[in-house]
Amino acid sequence: MATTDILKHNGLSITESRKQILELFVNSKGALAHADIEKRSSAAFDRVTIYRTLQTFVEKGIIHTIPTVDNSVLYALCKDECKEGHHHDNHVHFICDNCITTYCLDSVTIPPVSLPEGFIKKQSDVVISGICRNCR
Amino acid sequence: MATTDILKHNGLSITESRKQILELFVNSKGALAHADIEKRSSAAFDRVTIYRTLQTFVEKGIIHTIPTVDNSVLYALCKDECKEGHHHDNHVHFICDNCITTYCLDSVTIPPVSLPEGFIKKQSDVVISGICRNCR
DNA sequence: GTAACTGCAAAATATTTGCATCCTT
DNA sequence: AAGGATGCAAATATTTTGCAGTTAC
Numbered sequence: 001m002a003t004t005d006i007l008k009h010n011g012l013s014i015t016e017s018r019k020q021i022l023e024l025f026v027n028s029k030g031a032l033a034h035a036d037i038e039k040r041s042s043a044a045f046d047r048v049t050i051y052r053t054l055q056t057f058v059e060k061g062i063i064h065t066i067p068t069v070d071n072s073v074l075y076a077l078c079k080d081e082c083k084e085g086h087h088h089d090n091h092v093h094f095i096c097d098n099c100i101t102t103y104c105l106d107s108v109t110i111p112p113v114s115l116p117e118g119f120i121k122k123q124s125d126v127v128i129s130g131i132c133r134n135c136r
Numbered sequence: 137m138a139t140t141d142i143l144k145h146n147g148l149s150i151t152e153s154r155k156q157i158l159e160l161f162v163n164s165k166g167a168l169a170h171a172d173i174e175k176r177s178s179a180a181f182d183r184v185t186i187y188r189t190l191q192t193f194v195e196k197g198i199i200h201t202i203p204t205v206d207n208s209v210l211y212a213l214c215k216d217e218c219k220e221g222h223h224h225d226n227h228v229h230f231i232c233d234n235c236i237t238t239y240c241l242d243s244v245t246i247p248p249v250s251l252p253e254g255f256i257k258k259q260s261d262v263v264i265s266g267i268c269r270n271c272r
Numbered sequence: 273g274t275a276a277c278t279g280c281a282a283a284a285t286a287t288t289t290g291c292a293t294c295c296t297t
Numbered sequence: 298a299a300g301g302a303t304g305c306a307a308a309t310a311t312t313t314t315g316c317a318g319t320t321a322c
Contacts, residue, residue, distance in 0.1 A: 049278055118268070120272070150296075
């Protein structure tokens with residue numbers, strides 16, 4: 001799906017920054033941090049615009065944040081099942097210790113985890129670190 | 137184990153701030169953020185001291201960071217299996233959407249996840265969010 | 273034309289570093 | 298006494314907010 005279509009689908013107006021930033025996500029295999037976007041976008045968007053664009057994309061369910069053990073904030077494209085306000089991010093994230101790329105392993109399903117009495121699960125995230133395909 | 141012993145075990149000198157901050161972790165059911173420590177410590181430690189103490193504890197394997205989807209950084213006590221430089225954090229973290237407490241569910245083991253060809257797993261973290269025991 | 277988006281400036285927050293002083297061993 | 302830990306000041310880095318100008322529809 002073209003970036004313009006994705007934006008339209010979500011009721012967002014089509015702007016250069018949104019198209020380009022979304023393009024970055026579509027073309028990237030891994031997740032992106034705010035800093036990556038700042039570097040990679042050809043046009044120099046304002047830092048603030050990037051913050052706001054990312055926030056908008058998260059709200060609309062176009063991208064989602066990935067939990068990381070260090071304090072960095074990573075974003076990656078959501079799959080179609082994601083809808084506004086309700087994420088369906090039941091997929092595994094893999095962070096390569098070597099090249100630092102973060103992959104969304106959509107093909108890997110999270111096995112059910114049984115919680116202790118009284119805990120009600122809403123969402124689960126699995127982050128696995130190690131060495132990726134390309135770095136072996 | 138008393139806090140002083142833990143510190144000795146790790147070759148750290150015994151200071152008021154270290155004892156008190158470690159005490160907070162021992163007494164806390166959930167994980168703590170930098171801000172929590174700043175608030176809860178009776179003596180008012182310098183913000184910088186807290187940063188440095190947490191960093192030292194992480195290096196020594198006394199506490200570990202917990203991955204979170206928002207950008208916050210959380211810390212929790214490590215179990216005995218954790219050794220300096222090599223963490224064994226194969227346990228599930230549970231974040232309550234209501235009271236924001238983060239639990240280390242040591243009793244819950246992470247089921248094995250099969251990765252695609254070429255990916256080598258080193259460590260895995262599972263973060264589950266929902267409603268905790270106390271908030272139902 | 274109107275509502276929404278962007279960029280700039282600046283405020284608010286969070287984190288790191290240097291250095292002099294104080295405390296632990 | 299010596300090395301390490303702390304506190305203060307200040308430098309950096311990160312994120313948020315307000316507002317005026319611009320752009321999409």
